[in-house]
Amino acid sequence: xxxxxxxxxxxxxxxxxxxxxxxxxxxxxxxxxxxxxxxxxxxxxxxxxxxxxxxxxxxxxxxxxxxxxxxxxxxxxxxxxxxxxxxxxxxxxxxxxxxxxxxxxxxxxxxxxxxxxxxxxxxxxxxxxxxxxxxxxxxxxxxxxxxxxxxxxxxxxxxxxxxxxxxxxxxxxxxxxxxxxxxxxxxxxxxxxxxxxxxxxxxxxxxxxxxxxxxxxxxxxxxxxxxxxxxxxxxxxxxxxxxxxxxxxxxxxxxxxxxxxxxxxxxxxxxxxxxxxxxxxxxxxxxxxxxxxxxxxxxxxxxxxxxxxxxxxxxxxxxxxxxxxxxxxxxxxxxxxxxxxxxxxxxxxxx
Numbered sequence: 001x002x003x004x005x006x007x008x009x010x011x012x013x014x015x016x017x018x019x020x021x022x023x024x025x026x027x028x029x030x031x032x033x034x035x036x037x038x039x040x041x042x043x044x045x046x047x048x049x050x051x052x053x054x055x056x057x058x059x060x061x062x063x064x065x066x067x068x069x070x071x072x073x074x075x076x077x078x079x080x081x082x083x084x085x086x087x088x089x090x091x092x093x094x095x096x097x098x099x100x101x102x103x104x105x106x107x108x109x110x111x112x113x114x115x116x117x118x119x120x121x122x123x124x125x126x127x128x129x130x131x132x133x134x135x136x137x138x139x140x141x142x143x144x145x146x147x148x149x150x151x152x153x154x155x156x157x158x159x160x161x162x163x164x165x166x167x168x169x170x171x172x173x174x175x176x177x178x179x180x181x182x183x184x185x186x187x188x189x190x191x192x193x194x195x196x197x198x199x200x201x202x203x204x205x206x207x208x209x210x211x212x213x214x215x216x217x218x219x220x221x222x223x224x225x226x227x228x229x230x231x232x233x234x235x236x237x238x239x240x241x242x243x244x245x246x247x248x249x250x251x252x253x254x255x256x257x258x259x260x261x262x263x264x265x266x267x268x269x270x271x272x273x274x275x276x277x278x279x280x281x282x283x284x285x286x287x288x289x290x291x292x293x294x295x296x297x298x299x300x301x302x303x304x305x306x307x308x309x310x311x312x313x314x315x316x317x318x319x320x321x322x323x324x325x326x327x328x329x330x331x332x333x334x335x336x337x338x339x340x341x342x343x344x345x346x347x348x349x350x351x
Contacts, residue, residue: 030264031273034257041250042120048247052240058220059229061105063244064251065209065216071252072206083203093199094207100186101208102216105251107179114172123176125158125305130184131271138188141266150312154272157304160297187258187267194263201259208255265316272312 048054075081084090111120128151135141143151194201220226234240261270 030261034261037257056229063248065213067248068209068252098211102212103182111176127180134188153308157301161301191267
């Protein structure tokens with residue numbers, strides 16, 4: 001069996017690129033930027049959906065999509081950013097990202113509303129395992145045994161914490177597990193699509209939102225969700241309007257930070273970084289929202305998750321400086337090969 005097809009290797013994962021000091025800073029900065037953005041939007045969304053009791057997480061997702069479209073369109077008009085114009089080849093380049101994008105948005109907001117913050121962040125840990133599997137299947141990447149063990153520790157801690165959830169919500173669990181699938185697939189395919197010529201990170205962000213916003217609005221109107229959002233009495237509150245607009249802007253910032261982090265790191269690293277920021281989210285969630293039921297197994301499981309995430313991060317960024325240039329060049333060539341052969345990739349899709 002070749003090294004490419006092997007899921008585990010005794011060497012450091014080839015997805016970790018050797019970089020000069022400035023490249024290392026970019027990798028660390030993009031990871032930190034994503035962690036902060038991910039933390040802030042969870043708190044803001046929780047405030048809108050739980051504290052203010054806004055009835056429609058789908059409408060909030062529409063607002064975030066609209067904000068992304070407006071910001072990037074104005075930036076392109078001002079020549080601050082550049083990405084290709086719409087043409088008939090675009091759907092082939094970007095599919096299936098728009099579907100994964102809207103699925104990630106809706107299930108993420110739905111689970112945020114249904115679950116307490118600590119349980120939301122615990123169950124989101126399964127995204128890491130799914131991302132690791134999808135990277136091996138779709139991007140043909142391998143992972144070292146040490147990193148695999150840290151991933152297993154994260155998932156094991158999540159199982160312990162979830163098993164003692166004193167506020168079980170079946171619909172919330174279903175939402176968050178679907179969100180894990182969408183997030184993992186979105187991260188892996190984003191890593192692949194950003195490398196396609198002419199599309200880039202801004203094109204991925206813009207066309208994801210542009211393609212899917214109209215169908216989402218129509219679906220929201222058909223289900224009556226749009227009417228509930230429009231009739232919400234909180235629109236007269238300046239506090240609610242502030243948090244709603246902030247959530248929309250943070251939606252764009254979060255998606256940009258995900259694309260940026262996935263571009264400079266691996267999709268798995270981006271996922272694990274998202275798990276590490278849950279240190280703050282989990283503990284703040286014990287005091288914010290008022291829906292956390294404390295138990296020792298839950299608390300211990302949460303800390304096992306955190307420990308595993310910190311070990312993974314240490315292995316990732318420590319090994320970055322020790323990887324060989326030959327390995328990095330090989331990884332870049334393989335990623336380009338995957339991006340340039342969409343027909344081969346589609347055969348490997350797990351869906």
